[in-house]
Amino acid sequence: MDKFVVRGGNPLLGTIKVSGAKNSALPCMAAAILTEEEVVLENIPQVRDIETERKLLESMGATCELGYGRAQHRTTIQCAVLSDPEAKYEIVKTMRASSLVLGPLVARTGMARVAAPGGCAIGGRPIDLHLKGLELMGAKITQEHGYIEARTDRLKGAHILFDKITVTGTEDLLMAAVLADGETLMENCAQEPEVTDLAAMLTGMGAHIEGAGTSTIRVQGVSKLNGVKHRINPDRIEAGTFLVAGAISGGDLNVDCCNPKHLAAVIAKLEECGVRLDVGKDSIRVRSEGKLKAADMATVEYPGFPTDMQAQFMALATQCEGTSVITENIFENRFMHVSELNRMGANIKVDGRTATVRGGTPLQSAAVMCSDLRASASLVLAALIADGETILDRVYHIDRGYERIEEKLRGVGAQIRRMGEVFGKR
Template identity: 85%
Template sequence: MDKFVVRGGNPLVGTIRVSGAKNSALPCMAAAILTEDRVILENIPQVHDIETERKLLASMGAEVELGYGRAQHRTTISCRNLSDPVAKYEIVKTMRASALVLGPLVARCGMARVAMPGGCAIGGRPIDLHLKGLEKMGAEIVQEHGYLEARAPRLKGAHIVFDKITVTGTEDLLMAAVLADGETLMENCAREPEVTDLAALLTAMGAQIEGAGTSTIRVKGVTKLHGAQHRINPDRIEAGTFLVAGAITKGDLIVANCNPAHVGAVIGKLQEAGARVEILGNDSIRVRSDGALKAADISTQEYPGFPTDMQAQYMALATQAEGTSQIQENIFENRFMHVQELVRMGANIAVDGRTATVRGGTHLSAAAVMCSDLRASASLVLAALVADGESILDRVYHMDRGYERIEEKLRGVGAQIRRMGNVFSRKEEPVAAV
């Protein structure tokens, strides 16, 4: 099993490029189910979750080509023949986002059989909101033997009000609605850029969608979609992670190939903490921190608030900021699993329910630590970059699910980080997507 070895102390200086957003690419790949024509997606990140999605679509009969050479970040998907509309447990157990095929399969094939996703390390993320919406659209759903089976000769437009904001629920029902009879009105929708990205692809495929990116989305169903070519958004969480990396190491880092508008909450909090952040044009951000960082509280919220996927990384920064920071986690109930590992490195953190109190300005020392999930892994890398000595991070396969060759990117801007082991040699283990 792969490990990272990180020696701290080097400021990060130079330019680091952001890859495509894994959490945009996954629903866009699922959207290819909705048409018999080819869908070409560009700026696809080379991460484990993309390979898992490829296997999932291929197991249903789709032809999925991942690019190589100059086209290495492009995928071409043809779902002309969906001979087996089943999301098998052996595949979906490794990726929570597999639930995203439920809506498009029912819309396209009239049925779907999807293994229920497994447990989640950072908290429960039930798909009951997906199911309630599909039932409103006329699907009959039964659960047996660990599988959900949904059937509908043709889905019908409906008025759906989400009980709580859900990104994957919004995406799943949006894909179902585009081929439903009549009009679907969805309220209390997620506004994340990943939803907007999916809607842009669906619109390019011939869907009629209004309001994507707002809390109310209106969809007029069509009888058929066609193929399209679409470029995936840059990964806003990877961009935020690199911004924190530049600030925590007191470096001078340009984060390129990103969308500054998508990381506004992170930029604002870094500025509050004393980092200097400058937006360079439409796709680059410069972060510098040559003085003492200071404590600043955060409270995770749905977009456009401070993202839960950046909470762990910001906590690493808070350990180096003078003063006491309060970190409130409002999205997931069990997303402080990185705390005990940061404490092993010398951090002073106390957790009470969903609030972590970080007493900053502490000296971190190298240690052997364990990665528990995707974003926790990123926080430990950040902490190791400023720790005294050489840290060893175990179970970095979590990192490989969502960050493309992060050790190579960081090494290119001055980090002392190397990988021990073969990047794709491990046996996949059941983990949940983040």
């Protein structure tokens, strides 16, 4: 099993490039189900979840080619025939985004059978909002033996009011609505850039969508969609992680190939902590000058501070003078990194959904365990400044969403190496 070995103490200096967003790429790959024609996606990150999605599409009868060489961040998908519209448990058990094929499958074929989602154990991500929306659109839903099955002759437009903001629910039902008969009105929608990216791709395929990126989305269904060539958004969470890496290490780091507009809440909070940021059109220079200051933070839906940056911000908070109160409002079990950070010398106490971080504490090397994707990133950040050599176990979690993070960090001065079995072509 892969491990990272990190020796702390080096400031990060130079330029680090951001990859395409996993959380945009996965729904866009699922959207290829909606057409018989070829779909080409560019700026695809080389991470485990993308490989899982490729296997999933191919198991259904699609062809899905991941590029190599100069085209290594491109994938070509064609779902001319979907001979087996089922998302099998053996394939999707490690990936929460498996539910994203439910909507496009039932819209295209009239039938879908999808294993209940897997992925990180950070709390419940109920699929009931997906199912409620599909039922409103005329699908008959059954659940048994760990699988969800949806059937319909053809989906019909409906008025869908989400009880709770859900990114994957918004994306899944948006994909279902584009081939439904009539108009679909969706309210209380997620406004994340990943939703907007998916809507842009669907529009390029011939869908009629208004309001993507707002809380209200209106879709006029069409009978058929065409192929498309679409470039995936840069990964705002990877970019945010590298901003924290530059700040926590006391470095001078240029985070390139990002979209600063997608990072407004993260930028504002880092500046509140005393981090100097110079924001360009598609890059951000981060410098940590002088002592960092504590700041409270609460995760909320976009455009607020993202839950996917909570663990990384907590690592930074351990180095900020004073006390930071961090509140997790999205997932109920997203403080599993706390015990590992405390093993490294942090002073963090958790009470329900709130973590109190007493900062300004020097961190020490330790053997730590990665519990989920973003927790892994926080431990890498902590290891960058810890005294001595830290060993991170179960780094397959970080491979799900960060492309060759150890190579990128090593390129700007970090002392980090991988031990164990190599994933992909490293």
